[in-house]
Amino acid sequence: MKNILIVDDEKSFLSSLIFGFESYAADFNTMTAENGKKAVEVMKSRDIDLVVTDLKMPEMDGFELLAYLSRNYPGVPVIVMSAYCTSEIKTMLKDSGAFTILEKPIDFQDLVNKIFLGLEAVSEGFIQGIALPAFLQLVEMEKKTCTLRIESHGQKGLLYFQDGILIDAETDKEQHESAACTIGCWEDTRIEIESFCRKKMRQIDKPLNYILMEGYRIKDEQQRQNVARTSSSTTVANAAGFEDLWPLTPGMLEEEKPLEKDIYEPDTKEDKVAQTKEILNELAKLQGVDAVCLVARDGFLLDSIARTGTDTEMIAAIASGGFGASEAMGRQIEKGAMIISMIEFEKGPVMFSPIGNDAFLVIIAGKDGNLGMIRLKIKKYCGELAMAAAI
């Protein structure tokens, strides 16, 4: 029999859950704790298969509990209940593979479904602990003030949050923004949390999402350089060596590993076409993506993957004006080079991103599109696409 632990300081809420879960007594046992401290005691005394926790609690809050669980019980899935959960944040956290987030007030049936999914994931070995980026996004979302001590493979770093805003960061070697970018990419992290911020001066003026994406970009570049160096010094990189050079970034799924072709620049036109198609396929596989078009800056379509019936030629022509207008706006207001332009429609967003000097990418997504992941992937692949799509 599986055991689940519900952690919340609202006794009436706990009582109603226990009452509701009686119908599922044959599937799991329910235990409760009124704060993080009590939850830790339960965790130490019983084998818990899944934790459902609120974030705002006295004594030891949900963040401290999450940090504790990530250090001591990385295989236990967690369902977080929050009153500040927007649909975009939910989507962003969804792919972290770390925990599920439920918006308060809780829909009981939704909670039951999530519990069963979580327990199933454990039995199938899918849960891999709480990923740091997801944890940081939760801190931001809940406007938490705290200091986070992060450890990963002997490296140590500190992140300072004031009302959910990342104000400063440091590691042994780096300070401020660069330190934050570095820490955000660490894997197999051990998280400790203090519920006050040890710094007062804001040294980082970029949003957390930017920091995380920038971190991945820098990491990607470093890995690419390592690969290039290795490629030039060895004749053939064996499979194991390749895997070592391309570790998965936190929260990425197995299928999102960089393409093996990334290790060399395509030489022939056929290679370029094949690699372009492969990358577009990767992007098209992302949740909620309806169409991916690679367009020359003059608005003529270079390649695309889209649902049947989509007029990608026309989309390319129209997008050229939108993309050009976005760039012109950047020049006009002196904001520098464009990174991504997004238009949000009733039924989902359209994103434009420059690819080298000659082309740009158009991604059309539905309402369920995972914008955070799409942005990350655009950043990840724009270098390869620029090479492959060079006219």
Next chain:
Amino acid sequence: MSEGKILDIAHISFLDMIKIMITMSGAASAKGALIRNAIKTADKIAEVDYPTFDDYLAAIENASNPITMIEGKATHSGNFVFGLQNCPFGPSIKNYTQVFEKLPEGFADFTAEFNKQSNITDQYRVGEGAGVSPFCSVHQPMRSAFAEKIMIGGKKIKIFQLGCKSGSGKKGFAEKWIAESGVSRDVVDKILDNHMCCYYLKVLA
């Protein structure tokens, strides 16, 4: 009493609109829009098949050739190389510069953009140095697109833009298309001495 200078508003608007397009969405996008529009114009004409190359030339002389209808009479200089005496945009440019002295800003960037290698200019064998003004990005692809509606003896034809000359006399050469067509650069240069535009017609096998 003299009426003084009268502007052709259609010409003025077109030239100024190109400038606005460049400002609003960049030279690349503006170039793409003009080329797309020029190519689309060819959809409006009917296909024609001339029994022989001489019949094709005769259609130029009697101004019934679709290409002649858009750009005026071209001169065949031999070996399928043609020269065009007058640029079809000459009157527009003259009309504009008579009043405003110089063409709108941004035209040089636009022309450079047209001469850059791109899939669409490759497809229609234009640009690549043969652009001397933004109007070339309309004229050259339009001529190539019109050529796709023309056959000679049941065989398709292709146009290769070889060179062009600006109103100030500066010549532009499309080295890529000169090499691909096999026409000597000297021949192109000589034709441009007396013409504004030079192209090669290839009858496909």
